[in-house]
Amino acid sequence: MELKNDLLLRAARGEKVERTPVWMMRQAGRILAEYRAVREKAGSFIQLATTPELAAEVTIQPVDLLGVDAAIIFSDILVVPEGMGLPYEMAEQKGPVFPATVNTIADLDKLRVADPENDLGYVLEAIRLTKSGLAGRVPLIGFAGAPFTIFCYMTEGKGSKTFSVAKKHLYADPEFSHLLLQKITDSTIAYLKAQVVAGADLVQIFDSWAGILSPEQYKIFSLPYIKQICDAITEVPVTVFAKGAFFAREEIGKLNCAVVGLDWNMDITESRKLIPDKTLQGNLDPCVLYSSFDQIRAEVKKMVNQFGTQRYIANLGHGVYPDMQPDKVKCFIEAVKEYSAL
Numbered sequence: 001m002e003l004k005n006d007l008l009l010r011a012a013r014g015e016k017v018e019r020t021p022v023w024m025m026r027q028a029g030r031i032l033a034e035y036r037a038v039r040e041k042a043g044s045f046i047q048l049a050t051t052p053e054l055a056a057e058v059t060i061q062p063v064d065l066l067g068v069d070a071a072i073i074f075s076d077i078l079v080v081p082e083g084m085g086l087p088y089e090m091a092e093q094k095g096p097v098f099p100a101t102v103n104t105i106a107d108l109d110k111l112r113v114a115d116p117e118n119d120l121g122y123v124l125e126a127i128r129l130t131k132s133g134l135a136g137r138v139p140l141i142g143f144a145g146a147p148f149t150i151f152c153y154m155t156e157g158k159g160s161k162t163f164s165v166a167k168k169h170l171y172a173d174p175e176f177s178h179l180l181l182q183k184i185t186d187s188t189i190a191y192l193k194a195q196v197v198a199g200a201d202l203v204q205i206f207d208s209w210a211g212i213l214s215p216e217q218y219k220i221f222s223l224p225y226i227k228q229i230c231d232a233i234t235e236v237p238v239t240v241f242a243k244g245a246f247f248a249r250e251e252i253g254k255l256n257c258a259v260v261g262l263d264w265n266m267d268i269t270e271s272r273k274l275i276p277d278k279t280l281q282g283n284l285d286p287c288v289l290y291s292s293f294d295q296i297r298a299e300v301k302k303m304v305n306q307f308g309t310q311r312y313i314a315n316l317g318h319g320v321y322p323d324m325q326p327d328k329v330k331c332f333i334e335a336v337k338e339y340s341a342l
Contacts, residue, residue: 005139017309020314022333024329025315026319026320055074059074071139073142084183085112086154094158146225147181147222152212163209189229203237211245241260241281263317264284284315285317296328304336312340314336
């Protein structure tokens, strides 16, 4: 099916666009009353994410309600460890928790490389239903966590400020670390390829905990595995978003990806110099959306002026926060459309 709005894909490929495409990380979520109603019906986050009809419904909501130029499938990066045989729970106010963790070769041997159709079929079905529901209005983004970020959760068992358990393995047992990272990478490649077959038009790799590594460790324990994924996904554009890895922008820019996502700590002009031949995505500080409508518009104008309207996908530098007002979020989207139109 031909897309009615293919701005995101054209921008990703570096083609000329009549205005900058805009979407947001975590755009399907608690800012929308309509999302909260579906979540209540589902009973829990995990129930919502694993029920394809409901996941598709909340994926499409921001397209209808906010006017974004892309949908991103409603799921979680932690479905990959679940598919590998390490289930997680979502604790209210605390976030994800793994009842069991992977800390030895024996633990590792109990895991499998995830089979997308059998282990993660509910995500693929949600993608198929979403594509049907979108009816070509906008592209659909698929995603997965970067191997190092998934490694953090699988070894630590929960979120952490330092991920010292995960980092301890990198120093104390690099062999174990590389074996687990490779198993996660193999699972992720199979999963993203299946997402593309199901209908994802672009895929994004989220390295949420990239910033806790030193530049040297990032080159050893994260970049090589992201590179494998980028090299393997040839059918659609790939976006790499490594939060906090300002030190690795040049190396990320050399990966086989179409788009590099920036967080709000990454200087735009400097990033353009470091990554001259790729599309950039980002990078408004989400907290700008707590300010006045006039200030949101002024900050968006400043951002668009710095990035330029071409080879650029407008976004926040991280996800939307749950207590943000939908009309402020909408103001951001409309301001991008207005200021970037040629």
